Amino acid sequence: MSDLLKIYGVSKRFGGIQALDDVGLRVRTGTIAGLIGPNGAGKTTFFNVITGLYPADQGEFELQGRPYSPHSVSQVTQAGIARTFQNIRLFKEMTALENVMVGCDCRSSIGVLGAILGTQSNRREERVIREKSLAFLEYVGLQDYTQHKAKNLSYGYQRRLEIARALATEPILLALDEPAAGMNASEKLELRELILKIRDDGKTVLLIEHDVHLVMSICDYLTVLDYGKVIADGLPNEVRRHPEVIRAYLGGAVA
Amino acid sequence: MLKQLFHQASKRDRQRFWIVSAIVLLALPWIVGSIGGNYWVRVLDFALLYIVLALGLNVVIGFAGLLDLGYIAFYAVGAYSYALLASPHLTTQFPAIAAIFPTGLHFPLWGALIISFVLAAIFGVLLGFPTLKLRGDYLAIVTLGFGEIIRIFLNNLDRPLNLTNGPKGIGSIHPIELFGINLSKPISIWGLQIPSLYLLFYFFLILAVLVAIVCSRLEHSRIGRAWVAIREDEVAAEAMGIETRNMKLLAFAIGASFAGAAGVLFAAFQGFVSPESFTLWESIVVLAMVVMGGMGHIPGVILGAILLAVFPELLRSIAAPIQQFVFGSVLVDTEIIRQLLYGLALILIMLYRPNGIWQKPDALKAAHG
Numbered sequence: 001m002s003d004l005l006k007i008y009g010v011s012k013r014f015g016g017i018q019a020l021d022d023v024g025l026r027v028r029t030g031t032i033a034g035l036i037g038p039n040g041a042g043k044t045t046f047f048n049v050i051t052g053l054y055p056a057d058q059g060e061f062e063l064q065g066r067p068y069s070p071h072s073v074s075q076v077t078q079a080g081i082a083r084t085f086q087n088i089r090l091f092k093e094m095t096a097l098e099n100v101m102v103g104c105d106c107r108s109s110i111g112v113l114g115a116i117l118g119t120q121s122n123r124r125e126e127r128v129i130r131e132k133s134l135a136f137l138e139y140v141g142l143q144d145y146t147q148h149k150a151k152n153l154s155y156g157y158q159r160r161l162e163i164a165r166a167l168a169t170e171p172i173l174l175a176l177d178e179p180a181a182g183m184n185a186s187e188k189l190e191l192r193e194l195i196l197k198i199r200d201d202g203k204t205v206l207l208i209e210h211d212v213h214l215v216m217s218i219c220d221y222l223t224v225l226d227y228g229k230v231i232a233d234g235l236p237n238e239v240r241r242h243p244e245v246i247r248a249y250l251g252g253a254v255a
Numbered sequence: 256m257l258k259q260l261f262h263q264a265s266k267r268d269r270q271r272f273w274i275v276s277a278i279v280l281l282a283l284p285w286i287v288g289s290i291g292g293n294y295w296v297r298v299l300d301f302a303l304l305y306i307v308l309a310l311g312l313n314v315v316i317g318f319a320g321l322l323d324l325g326y327i328a329f330y331a332v333g334a335y336s337y338a339l340l341a342s343p344h345l346t347t348q349f350p351a352i353a354a355i356f357p358t359g360l361h362f363p364l365w366g367a368l369i370i371s372f373v374l375a376a377i378f379g380v381l382l383g384f385p386t387l388k389l390r391g392d393y394l395a396i397v398t399l400g401f402g403e404i405i406r407i408f409l410n411n412l413d414r415p416l417n418l419t420n421g422p423k424g425i426g427s428i429h430p431i432e433l434f435g436i437n438l439s440k441p442i443s444i445w446g447l448q449i450p451s452l453y454l455l456f457y458f459f460l461i462l463a464v465l466v467a468i469v470c471s472r473l474e475h476s477r478i479g480r481a482w483v484a485i486r487e488d489e490v491a492a493e494a495m496g497i498e499t500r501n502m503k504l505l506a507f508a509i510g511a512s513f514a515g516a517a518g519v520l521f522a523a524f525q526g527f528v529s530p531e532s533f534t535l536w537e538s539i540v541v542l543a544m545v546v547m548g549g550m551g552h553i554p555g556v557i558l559g560a561i562l563l564a565v566f567p568e569l570l571r572s573i574a575a576p577i578q579q580f581v582f583g584s585v586l587v588d589t590e591i592i593r594q595l596l597y598g599l600a601l602i603l604i605m606l607y608r609p610n611g612i613w614q615k616p617d618a619l620k621a622a623h624g
Contacts, residue, residue: 051494077496085494091487094480102484105477106496112505115476116469126476149617169496 002065004029004204005050005081005173010059012049012228019045020056020228027173027221032195032205034219034236036212038248042228043208044086047177051083052076064172077106082171084162086178092151096142096161099150100133103168133168140164140194156187163194167203174198175206180214192218212249216240224248280460284453295568296452300524302564303459304517309544309560310466310553311513316542317551318479319506320486322395324538325382325402329511331409331533332378333371333518335419338528340367341429348417364431367519375515376508383507387500390489402538409530424529431455431523455524462520463557466513470553473509482506483551547604549611558613570596 005027012020019042027033037043049056052070061068068079077083082103091099108129114122137146140160145153150161159179166174176195180188188211195218199205209215215222216236223233226248232239239245288296308330315323339345340362346353352360386397413421430439438454473479481502484492493499522528540563548559574589574596604612 053490073490073493074496074498077494083494085491089488089491089494091484091491093487094483098480098483102480102492102495102497105480108477110477112473112478112509115478116472118472122476129477165495 002029003027003062004064005206006060006062007050008060010046010049011057012045012054013057018228020049023059023225023228023230025050025223025230027204027206029204030199030202031220032199032207032218034215034222035206035208035225036210036215036222037225041225041248043225044177045228046225047083047175047208050076051081051175077169077171080170080172081175082166082169082173083175084159084166084177084179086181088155088158088162090150090158090162090165093149095147095149096137096153096164097130097133097146099161099165100136100168101129103136103165104129104132106169136164136168137161139167141190156183156190159183159187159191160194163198167198171203173204173206175208177208178210179207180209180211188214281457284456288450288453293450293452296450296456298565298568300452300455300459302561303456303463304521304524305541305544305564306463306557306560307459307466307513307517308541309548309556310463310470311510311517312541313510313545313551313553313556314470314473314482314513315506315510316545317556318474318482318486319503320482321386321503321506322391322398323382323507323510324395324399324535324542325405326398326510326514326541327533327535327538328382328402328405329375329378329514330518330521330537331405331530332375332511333515334522334528334532335409335425335518336371336374336515337362337364337367337519337522338425338428339418340370341523342425342427344420344425344427361429364429364433364519364523368516371515371519372512373515375518376512378515379507379509379511380504382511383504387503399535399538402533402535406530406533406535409533419530422530424527424531426527428522428526428528430526431458431520433458459520462516467553467557474553478502478505543601547601547611549614552611552613552615555611555613555615559611562612566600567593567597 003026005025007023007025010020010023011018023042023046025033025035025046035043035046045054048054049059050061050070052073052075055071061070063079063081068076070076091102094102108125110122110125134143134146137143140163142153142157142160142164145157150158153161163174163176163179179195180191183191192214195205195207207215207219219236221234222236222239224231224239224242224245226244231244231248232242234242284296284299287299308326311329312323312326315321315326340360341364343359346356346359382398382401386394389397409419410422412419413423419425430437432438436442438458439451441448441450442454443449481492481497484495484497485499485502489499521532525532541560544559544563545556546559547563548557549555570593571589574587574592575585578585578587578592608614
């Protein structure tokens, strides 16, 4: 298996705080990679650096063997990394369908003139985008809610819609920032199924998660962060027994 | 009820709806003219210009969610560019220009329309660039300042070079003339005498319909979705691959260009422009049209523009007769009572229809209704 995403030596400092210190990460094609760590370990900061939200002080980034520089969020998305947000960020006043259509638009090239003139090719593309969006909604199980405004969906469905919207940008890598946050047990179970389905359909997933059970049960490979440093990486079973990880999570010296 | 009926209507019914509306619109100046005289046709003409303005501002505020309080500046840019290009002002003030154009500056209207369309778009981008990182209230303050700067420039650019003639304004602007047809004079077709104000109504109507179509096409395209996405959540919009910077500038440019075109027509219609027509109050009136009508909803915005353009004139004409009828004499100055009722109406609309008189129908309700 080849590496889809390779990241070396990422450092990021906020004022006097070294949020990330020489952090690296590798994600293999077609797997679910997990990034875990205690509160304040720098997971979300790292995530935001990869996706272009914060500029890194240092670091090398490689996607599918080609270097990319995460300078702007939109460029990273166009390059093929789609993300969701820890605190759901949907387009609230738009319908579920429109939300996903915005994602699909990422791969469309219709310009202002095409839109104003309403050309044949423009109409055809509009129809294709609509059909594709409906398919993505069905994929995440929201086919009955296409015309609902995003703000009116239940919490679990909003999470799904966010994933559908990210998938609609046709990413190489789907990056989920704490998707299980705030979910109840049954919603978590459904989410687990969905993430596994996405991987089984050939997508690569990077998962940042708090819920250790979820991470341990679905991730193929784990990287553990603490105080902005990678303290362990490997298969879930190896990481589980790693003394540094136990110390970071449980605190104190290991007996 | 009505909305449901419209949604259930078949394609043929819709065709009928458009044909009937077209006939009504064609007949409108004749009906209004025969009842209320030329004064009311003039009000209608202005209402159409306001529709163009409101639709342009709707692109900026309603779609992209960028609160612009200096919008009227682009109207001024359009009006003054036509005033300078098609009036004796420049040739009388500058001998050098008079030497190049010995017969005077007579720029054709359609050319001026294109020029001010582009020029206003450039001004839109100029305003957009420094404000890209600003949101909400902060953006409103900067745009407010921009609007005032343009007005103050127009007011003071009569020294050292007399470019705008300052507060006195520029007069003797060429009337609207298209391909040799002068719309400021009546035209007779098959013995039917069409007055100038009626002709202008038709011309402005064509422009307003064109602008409405362009807005609607944009709204239901990738571009419109990107604007609404930016309005709803800028970070998420960017995460969907939208170049938010370009899209915001585009919204500013398109909104401004409509105002620029409307400004040209305003200058040609009035024959005179002065900075007084482009005060903050005007920006707020157009903003009120967008907000009252239903932000982001094109039919609502058009309705808002018509109501707020016609309503004050209606009040002006009925304030005195009603007082005569009730009290036997005019107790309160009509102008005062007009302002009072106007403000009251705005407050009432905002209290009872906070999302506008004709807001966007909820897609779900429409589908199930």
